[in-house]
Amino acid sequence: MSNERSYTLLERLGNGLVKENPIFKLALSMCPAVAMTNSVRNGFLLGLAVLFVQVASNVTVSILRRGIHERIRIPAYIIIIATWVSVSDMGLAAYAPGFYKEIALYVKLIVVFAIIISRLEVFASRNPILPSLYDGLGMGLGFMFGLMLVGCFREFLGAGTLWGFEILPFKPFFFWSLPPAGFFAIGLIMALFIWLERKFNAWRAKR
Amino acid sequence: MAEKLWRVTMSPHLRDGTSTSSIMWTVFCALLPQLGLSAWVFGPRVLLLAGVSIGSALLAEWAVRKAMGRDNTVTDGSAALTGLLLAYVLPPGVPLDLPFWGAVFSVCIAKQLFGGLGFNFFNPALMGRAFLAVGFPVAMTTAWIMPQFPGFLSSLAAPDAVATATPLYVLKHAGLAEFLREFGNSRGWAALILGFRPGCIGETSPVLLLLGGGWLLYKRIITWHVPASMLAAVALLAWVFGPEGWFTGPVLPHLFSGGLFLGAFFMATDYVTSPSRPRAKLIFGAGCGALTMLIRLKGGYPEGVCYAILLMNCLSPVLDDWIRPRRFAPPLQCEPGKKP
Numbered sequence: 001m002s003n004e005r006s007y008t009l010l011e012r013l014g015n016g017l018v019k020e021n022p023i024f025k026l027a028l029s030m031c032p033a034v035a036m037t038n039s040v041r042n043g044f045l046l047g048l049a050v051l052f053v054q055v056a057s058n059v060t061v062s063i064l065r066r067g068i069h070e071r072i073r074i075p076a077y078i079i080i081i082a083t084w085v086s087v088s089d090m091g092l093a094a095y096a097p098g099f100y101k102e103i104a105l106y107v108k109l110i111v112v113f114a115i116i117i118s119r120l121e122v123f124a125s126r127n128p129i130l131p132s133l134y135d136g137l138g139m140g141l142g143f144m145f146g147l148m149l150v151g152c153f154r155e156f157l158g159a160g161t162l163w164g165f166e167i168l169p170f171k172p173f174f175f176w177s178l179p180p181a182g183f184f185a186i187g188l189i190m191a192l193f194i195w196l197e198r199k200f201n202a203w204r205a206k207r
Numbered sequence: 208m209a210e211k212l213w214r215v216t217m218s219p220h221l222r223d224g225t226s227t228s229s230i231m232w233t234v235f236c237a238l239l240p241q242l243g244l245s246a247w248v249f250g251p252r253v254l255l256l257a258g259v260s261i262g263s264a265l266l267a268e269w270a271v272r273k274a275m276g277r278d279n280t281v282t283d284g285s286a287a288l289t290g291l292l293l294a295y296v297l298p299p300g301v302p303l304d305l306p307f308w309g310a311v312f313s314v315c316i317a318k319q320l321f322g323g324l325g326f327n328f329f330n331p332a333l334m335g336r337a338f339l340a341v342g343f344p345v346a347m348t349t350a351w352i353m354p355q356f357p358g359f360l361s362s363l364a365a366p367d368a369v370a371t372a373t374p375l376y377v378l379k380h381a382g383l384a385e386f387l388r389e390f391g392n393s394r395g396w397a398a399l400i401l402g403f404r405p406g407c408i409g410e411t412s413p414v415l416l417l418l419g420g421g422w423l424l425y426k427r428i429i430t431w432h433v434p435a436s437m438l439a440a441v442a443l444l445a446w447v448f449g450p451e452g453w454f455t456g457p458v459l460p461h462l463f464s465g466g467l468f469l470g471a472f473f474m475a476t477d478y479v480t481s482p483s484r485p486r487a488k489l490i491f492g493a494g495c496g497a498l499t500m501l502i503r504l505k506g507g508y509p510e511g512v513c514y515a516i517l518l519m520n521c522l523s524p525v526l527d528d529w530i531r532p533r534r535f536a537p538p539l540q541c542e543p544g545k546k547p
Contacts, residue, residue, distance in 0.1 A: 173342065174342060174343070175338075175341065175342030175343070178341060178342070180341055181342075184316070
């Protein structure tokens with residue numbers, strides 16, 4: 001079952017960031033990706049919370065993978081995710097109330113993010129602890145990277161700022177700050193992302 | 208010699224000169240009288256807006272086909288028509304960059320990303336309008352221009368007689384009594400029907416649009432099903448669901464004061480995005496009319512033609528599938544796809 005392939009940290013990071021990027025390749029958890037990307041900062045904060053929950057749940061499921069019965073695995077995963085979401089929810093509320101105020105609603109919603117349970121099902125339930133940790137890191141960072149990229153695009157075009165700092169003295173396109181623009185932004189960046197990756201692979205194959 | 212005698216071709220063998228581009232340019236010409244009226248009523252700025260819109264639609268079509276490595280389709284007239292129709296659904300006072308962005312969105316995203324002419328399942332011009340209504344909400348709902356009145360309607364031109372809000376806006380937010388106070392006399396009705404009222408560039412004159420639509424009907428470019436059922440549905444629902452009770456509603460204000468004629472004759476009849484069978488067309492038109500009235504009476508917007516047609520566009524493949532023509536041949540003896 002395990003160790004058919006050896007997973008290294010670097011390979012897992014590359015996989016999460018580019019090869020199976022949760023937003024641009026797997027197209028999972030698109031609701032938060034549309035809702036929370038009107039600025040870079042929002043994307044970063046939500047990405048951070050997801051990173052923590054993903055890594056912690058991956059490791060927990062990996063430890064318990066022999067003890068979870070096949071037929072009740074989904075409820076078991078949900079309970080594990082909910083536990084870690086509660087931990088991050090209460091931890092943020094206790095130690096970083098400023099951050100918490102901004103992303104409270106979405107932190108509670110992390111329980112139902114498709115990306116987390118899909119990684120538990122696909123990867124952590126079949127692999128030892130260390131690769132699962134790496135996979136959680138890769139996926140969490142890939143999700144954060146996707147959110148921040150879309151956030152950069154939309155915040156710059158919609159408000160003329162980046163991370164709250166003013167770059168342009170005017171607002172080029174109010175449209176990009178609005179929720180429907182999230183779909184267009186993700187679609188356009190997804191197309192560009194896949195196109196660039198294909199170009200890169202073709203270039204590498206030629207060398 | 209043999210080549211000439213025995214040239215074998217597929218049917219159809221009898222053809223007339225109709226082509227995609229000739230249809231597009233005919234529709235384009237059928238729309239032009241309304242543009243002339245708008246230029247007179249709202250000032251030459253209208254021509255500038257239409258020019259920007261058409262020019263950027265053509266440019267976007269050329270650029271996106273070039274970037275995708277496909278054939279050049281600028282000359283088939285569909286991009287020019289999209290540009291003109293997009294200008295028609297804009298208020299006359301919008302800044303000049305709005306038609307540019309709207310046309311780029313219409314052509315690049317609503318049409319070419321779906322595969323180009325014939326594959327877009329939403330009307331591109333209306334998608335452009337929906338995009339602008341979301342992205343530039345202030346300009347799209349307030350940039351109305353006070354119309355200039357010709358001499359025989361001059362008594363209307365007193366500033367307190369006609370506010371610079373579209374008639375439908377008055378009807379929705381101030382009520383029927385206020386609408387009748389502004390437009391209720393014979394001069395007001397003449398202004399509404401001839402096209403001397405605030406409104407989008409291409410929606411003001413039911414008479415000229417009816418003329419253009421009638422010409423298209425005569426040339427058999429469109430059929431009567433969609434416009435007739437759409438107008439009938441709007442009239443019926445306007446009458447039934449009146450403001451003061453059942454069967455008391457004002458029919459004529461709803462027929463003449465919005466973009467209904469433009470939508471019914473030139474937008475909902477688009478070949479690509481409407482069903483192709485007569486009964487399906489009747490249902491399609493009735494659905495457009497019903498949704499229009501639903502938005503006008505219960506929705507947040509004063510006008511609903513644009514979204515009604517876009518919503519029914521999604522249904523047109525399904526309508527064509529539901530309403531199959533009757534089979535002339537005897538019934539099938541076996542399952543389709545199997546050999547007997």
